[in-house]
Amino acid sequence: MGQDADFKALEELKEYFNQALKLEENYFSQHFSNKFFSYKDCVKIGSIREHIESLNLDKLNKDILLTSLIYSMDKIANTVGHYEAYRKKEILQDRFIFELISPIKHDKNIMIERKNANELAKTLKIDLVFIDPPYNSRQYSRFYHLYENLVQWKKPKLYGTALKPSCENMSEYCRSNAKKELSDLIEKLDCKRIALTYNNTYNSKSSSSQNKIGFKDLVEILSQKGKLSVKEKAHSFFNSGKTDFKEHKEFLFIVEVKP
Structure with missing residues (x-):
């Protein structure tokens, strides 16, 4: 550049x-x-x-x-x-x-793509994939x-x-078939490690802020790819004044992909 x-x-x-x-x-x-x-x-x-x-x-x-x-x-x-x-x-x-x-x-040899992640995943072979998908319907x-x-x-x-x-x-990740989309993405990835971040707004008073993929579903999807570990941290949530999140946490799912 x-x-x-x-x-x-x-x-x-x-x-x-x-x-x-x-x-x-x-x-x-x-x-x-x-x-x-x-x-x-x-x-x-x-x-x-x-x-x-x-x-x-x-x-x-x-x-x-x-x-x-x-x-x-x-x-x-x-x-x-x-x-x-x-x-x-x-x-x-x-x-x-x-x-x-x-x-x-x-x-460095840097490549920036602007594509559907599920389609892009089929074309890449890399060491580490970091995924930060939409959490809710917004x-x-x-x-x-x-x-x-x-x-x-x-x-x-x-x-x-x-x-x-x-x-x-x-994004399909903001809709009812978000679990299916993520499962498809994870299955297509050709990599050594995966890091995925998600939060726990399952019980939000606002339906628009509620998570589209359940915690157990995330564990199930990622565990099929390899050895999974989960870390969590208290996190200050974005609030426009109408949403109340108690005990808000950010989860980091780390997968050592099986050969």
């Missing part, structure tokens, strides 16, 4: 975005103003996104700019950490500043819809208080 990205040009764009870019009303400001960000910040964010789209950039440099835009937004967002809702009583300030992400310099894609919308820039019609587009990228 450090060798191929044109950071001199990217730095120049950063200065342009913060000081000289012409700001105009746009899709982002029309929909998200005074909700997740102030009106002025929304105009700036949307204007930057429009300008990025107009440039003749290769994928790497465009991805760096989009990622930088997301990180810059995340620092000032009027949320509790995701975009399921916004704080309605907050007085929003104009705080947005575009900052570039810092490149990671390394000599779809991750619905939490971060604003970033998806910003990156894709298809400008879809939006719905509801949180201004979400139509559903896409819905």
Whole structure:
């Protein structure tokens, strides 16, 4: 990344975005103003996104700019950490500043995939697999819809208080057949060790927060793959104010895969 990205040009764009870019009303400001960000910040964010789209950039440099835009937004967002809702009583300030992400310099062979995990598992032979699946019916894609919308820039019609587009990228791990999905994934893995994290929100007052896979089911699925050990730790849960978890724990399941 450090060798191929044109950071001199990217730095120049950063200065342009913060000081000289012409700001105009746009899709982002029309929909998200005074909700997740102030009106002025929304105009700036949307204007930057429009300008990025107009440039003749290769994928790497465009991805760096989009990622930088997301990180810059995340620092000032009027949320509790995701975009399921916004704080309605907050007085929003104009705080947005575009900052570039810092490149990671390394000599490692790193591969990043964006695929269905159950399909990807069939193609890999590796030492260690770490799995952090969704625990409940809350779809991750619905939490971060604003970033998806910003990156894709298809400008879809939006719905509801949180201004979400139509559903896409819905995970089977958040549905009733989550146990079947996990069993399929574990069976397909070709590795030496597996580490899987899960929690114990089985008795949550909110049905949306209740676990989709039971503890005994997890033990059964993972034990078939090899020698299983389980560690647990008390953990502070995320709470938006309507959910009460008592004796909340995070479990770490470790499997030494049998040959």
